[in-house]
């Protein structure tokens with residue numbers, strides 16, 4: 001297996017970010033489920049290049065959301081642009097409606113000041129930094 005799913009400290013918010021790594025191809029894909037930032041590197045064939053060309057993509061995160069419907073189906077969204085007023089109004093009416101599970105849904109925005117919960121309830125440990133997360137995870141391993 002050359003594919004590995006790991007976690008690393010998010011460059012933007014310091015929380016655990018998911019990294020998909022293919023070391024044989026020098027490619028990776030990092031997504032933070034706390035702030036929504038994205039960083040990837042892959043090799044692609046383009047019309048102008050003879051061989052595959054390295055394509056690096058880095059997008060700032062502006063927040064994340066999870067909306068869980070009554071049937072349990074949920075949708076996760078990462079924002080690489082600030083939420084518009086229209087989007088916030090749509091979420092407001094969703095979270096005021098009986099059609100979603102409020103306790104399993106959330107909208108968290110990310111600004112230079114940090115995370116801010118706009119609606120709903122982020123899961124326990126959501127705002128732990130990567131270091132805090134590792135410390136907690138390790139102490140649980142030692143305790144058990």
Ligand SMILES: [Zn+2]
Nearest residue numbers: 010013032035
């Ligand atoms: Zn992050």
